[in-house]
Amino acid sequence: LFENWQGFLNESYEQMPDQLAQFIVNSNAIEGYDVDLDNALFVITSQGAEEGSYEHYQLKLANSPYIRSHLDGLAESKEFSGGVPNVKQIKNVHKAMGADVLDDALPGYLRSGGLLGGDVEAKGGPTYVSGPDVAEALIWWTGREWQDPFKAHTAYELIHPFGDGNGRSGRIILAAMTNYDLRSVNSFIENKSSYLTELERIGKEFQGKFWKENNNLQ
Structure with missing residues (x-):
């Protein structure tokens, strides 16, 4: 697996495992999952070794x-590296993550209901607002030409397409959309408080207006 990443990461060969391991640690930490950096690095660099x-x-x-x-x-996300995934590819990334880390949610299956409302951090669990359903919103998201992958990530969080694993799958998709510029992604997500604050700031720009831009979602 590690060798397969050489053509996809925008880092030198020597820096790749460190940035990849740090991304895994950072992404899990945001959700409250403690992953040891040395363990992540060990798993990455030991793939295929005797x-x-x-x-x-x-x-x-x-x-x-x-x-x-x-x-x-991440391996599944290589199908759309540097671009915007379609709905099937998003589902495939979520499905690839596996049931072991997604509570009781069905990997790869969209939830039902409206869009995410309230604070992005969603204290006590996410709340949803009436309006376009998740499937409609996700179709809109995938059809948009995102110039800024980080804003795309925030919109993905607002849609909250799955019952569980939205943040983690969203950060995997973000990494792919940046063509695996993990140094920039890690800079964006390394501090949980700053990350959530930035999501909320960008999210406020979207809520109430971005659904009405170049689409029929009202």
Whole structure:
């Protein structure tokens, strides 16, 4: 898997594993999941290697589903690297993350209901507002020519297309849309408080007006 990333990451060969491991740690930390950086790096750099019994045991311990889910989601995202995914590709990324890290939600299946309302952080769970349903909103999202992947990520969060795993799948999609410029993505997400504040700031620009721009969602 690690070798497969050489053509997709905008970093030198030596920097790739560090940035990838840090991305996995940062993305999980936002959701409250503690992933050890050394374990993430170990899993990434040990893929395909021949290990002795002790090293194999280490890999088994380190291969947290929260590490694996990001690697699997990122691998799936290569289908649209540098561009905007379609609805099927979004579902495939979410599905690739696996049921082990998505609570009871069905991986790859859109939730029903309206759009996300209130604070982006959604204290006590997300609340939804009436209006276009998730499927309509996601079709709109995928049909837009996003000039700024980070604004696209915020809109994805507002749509909240799945019952669980929206933030993690959204950050995987963000990484792919930047053509795996993980240094920039890590800078955006490394501080949870700043990240959520920025999502809320950008989100306020969208709410009440961005659904009506170049689309029929009212």
